[in-house]
Amino acid sequence: MMLRNAAGRRAVATAATAVSLALALTACSGTTKDSEVSGSAKAGSSAKADPDAPLKKGLKIAFLPKQINNPYEKIVDEAGIAAAEEYGGTGKEVGPSDANASSQVSYINTLIQQRQDAILIAANDPNAVCGPLKQAMKKGIKVVAYDSDTAKDCRQLFINQASSEEIGRSLVQHLGEQIGHKGKIAILSATQNATNQNTWIEYMKEELKLPAYKDMELVKVAYGDDADQKSFQQTQGLMQAYPDLKGIISPTTVGIAAAARYLSDSSYKGKVVLNGLGTPNQMRKYVKDGTVEQFSLWNPEELGHLGSYAAAALASGQITGAEGEKFEAGKLGEYTIGKDGEVILGEPTVFDSKNIDTFDF
Template sequence: MLSQARTRRRAVVTASAALCALTLAVSGCSGTTKDSVKDDAPADAGDAKANPDAPLKKGLKIAFLPKQINNPYEKIVDDAGIAAAGEIGATGKEVGPSNAKASSQVSYINTLIQQKQDAILIAANDPNAVCGPLKQAMKQDIKVVAYDSDTAKDCRQLFINQASSEEIGRSQVRNIAKQLGNKGEIAILSATQNATNQNTWIEFMKDELTKPEYKDMKLVKVAYGDDQDQKSFQETQGLLKAYPNLKGIISPTTVGIAAAARYIGDSSYKGKVVLNGLGTPNQMRKYIENGTLDQFSLWDPKKLGYLGTYAAAALASGQITGAEGEKFKAGELGEYTIGKDGEIILGPPTVFDAKNIGDFDF
């Protein structure tokens, strides 16, 4: 009898263990909480539905994470986004590293998750290094919006692009080619080697240069100043010494173009080497006025930050999910439509020169 009782107890234990194993596969044997389900959910659950008539939630917490905290261009973007947050009853802030290294943003993302932010807006230094923590943020129902420089597509819901990446890249070549008469050696002074936006633009620049009209132009070097003023200054000096026949430099980064202009403006290369790229009017005004360069391009970074905040708030409020074709209103900027892969384009870049630079103050 004792032996039969033990046998029955073993059967019950075995059955319970099997049931527990089966339950673990679904929810965990010790019990399931709302948080544990959310943590195990994929970053994009795929079952969320947009409600375009939903009001923007009040009291949202929105954080901007730039490539580096002391980048003057991104300071303009983030300040405008923080101001826009105040307009809609949200709280905005900026946090970030002092350098633009690939993994420098990871610890800040983790902190923002712990703070239970409603949305994180990030200008990624590297498309993949930030993916792990960003996916964790999305699992915690924190909305993730990339701006200026994208992450991998599955690591955010939206990407706010300044302008079409293709148009930015190709227009950089078209602009400097016109200044050079489509002849001569050129170089590119970029930011970091892993910067998503820079690399995308550069690929379009290289492709543009394969066209027959540029057969007498040659790209001799892509240099990287790491979005640091002094390093960009030194890289400019190095390019001009290494390539004595260099006729032009494209610098698609506000830090790089300002540093290059400072070097060229105080050297014998002034008036001999054409400089073009992306910069802000207030930063580049003196170099236009003293003849160091004739033109440069950019979009309005204030509008980029403003749009970023409204997009993040629309996500956090359930107006949109990030699906292609969804629409939302971005305050005074009007209505925007989400494109392929969650991309939203701010608008075409503006070319600044001596004729119009006085009309802008940023």
């Protein structure tokens, strides 16, 4: 999906890292899974990167999404599992059917018992998963957060889909242009504790403080918990509470699709602007029937591919998670680790009626 070559992607990734929100600290060196690290699981002491080390064969990696039935995260995880096959490893996806804060904990404990080489997690809550993730790192299991970060010292890397600031501010910018920078707006988020959602929303609020938005008012942040029916009901509730609402931003693929479904069959179709983050295949019909003019996203397949190769590089000793280290991500080319162990995939793409049919995911 990314509309540039590998060199351009790397340049953007490096530049964007400089302005991206620092979500977590650079993390940890590890030992083998047969011994435990003394003291903190964070980086810092003995392990050194060997950039010339080959990727190990037979690596076992596990993707732990926010919830197992999330269609967006299914795309990410399946791409990461396919990437593992490219470098001679095996991957799998496990996870809860709900997105509650503590739902992922039991799965992390099981993955530790199974002696996985790496766990990739999209955290439902930045803190609830920290205890077991630290235990995993103490046992030499590498931990990579993707899509939604953990707390500061609970992973070695965070694979961020794009600059958090760019995502949050651009969604407000797009919606502002669509409604003429006037009127009441609302946000339909996922769960209240989702790290990525809250970070984007904070940048949305910062953007709204600028003079250009003095005639726009954020009246509500609603939470659909990344559940289709609840997101649908939250959209309905927003319109009942604020019948003069001019726009909704939904920075979650489940939420924006549910909101579009409600608006498409209501008297608000064409009157309330809906923008946010969604997949082309989910949103195509709503773009074509006039419910939605535009929305944004990155390529979730590339996000999974990058996360998988980053985990393999960690587990093979090519990198430790320190700023400035480099690794190859297969077909995506070389990436550089930025501040606080963050690796940025690249810039999001804006989808509209002119380009949506050129994408299939």
